[in-house]
Amino acid sequence: MSRGSDADPFTHETTLTFEYADEPRARLVAAALSPEVGELDASRARATVSRTDATVQIHVGADDLAALRAGVTSWSRLLAVAERVGHRSR
Secondary structure, three states: OOOOOOOOOOOEEEEEEEEOOOHHHHHHHHHHHHHHOOOOOEOOEEEEEEEEOOEEEEEEEEOOHHHHHHHHHHHHHHHHHHHHHHHHHO
């Protein structure tokens, strides 16, 4: 990815995509993750959470591969917790 005035400042990025059986389940997981956006972000990495129908996406951008790996690991763990908590509340 190139750096430019209108470009994302991160050189590495990935999007994690998770499809759920139905839209209410995806909405529950996305809602559980949303408060964490900005809380875990550091100067080297940042993430966003979005949902479309029954699909949740977590986009992680980072300055370097170590920060990207750390971000993906952190968000994967948060997702696992959100799924477990959401499953118990149903």
